[in-house]
Amino acid sequence: MIETDGRRLRGERSRGSVMRVAMDTASLEGIECLSLGALATATSMSKSGVVSLFGTKEQLQLATIESAAAVFAKSVVYPALKVAGGRARLDALLENWIVYSESRVFAGGCFFAATSLAVASKPGPVRDSVAAHIELWNDSLARVINRAIEKGEFTSSIETDQLVFEIRALLDAANTDSLLFRSSAPYARARVALARLLG
16 A cells, blocks of 8 residues: 555656646647657656656647646636735736746746647647636636626726737737747736726
8 A cells, every 4th residue: 555655656746747847848839849759858758657647649738738727727816816806806817927927937938828829720639628728717807807897896888808808918919029039028018008908
């Protein structure tokens, strides 16, 4: 029993350390570039060792997306839940997202901004998983905006889906420009633009 638990613990540690490399690799090079062989090389493991942890390339990609979603939630969503619902929580979510991207929680900035571009035109489970997690983020923003409307913090004439789209466009642009120009200035611009957008 103890030996089995020890093996399981070692397996979980190996999986965790490999997954960290997988998430960073996918954020830098795209989820399609993530393969069992490349990951084995990057982590100094045998390919068979990586296969025993994840199975197929697709299973590796799906596991990487799920792990990245958990990191995103821990970095962006959960801290905002400590703030009262409505405008204050929306502000917290957006600031948390900017800090998450700017501090390079993932080496390539926002994991989902990076992977969505790579899989958008490629049907299949990997694309569906990325899309589902982005939709969850959209829904989180929409719920908080609707709560702010209910509290009278935003006018009832606001079209929630349109506002969510505009917020995400600003955040994604800041992430992309920061990487492209190796600058933190886009995040400052995003903060100014969000303040104008939200009033």
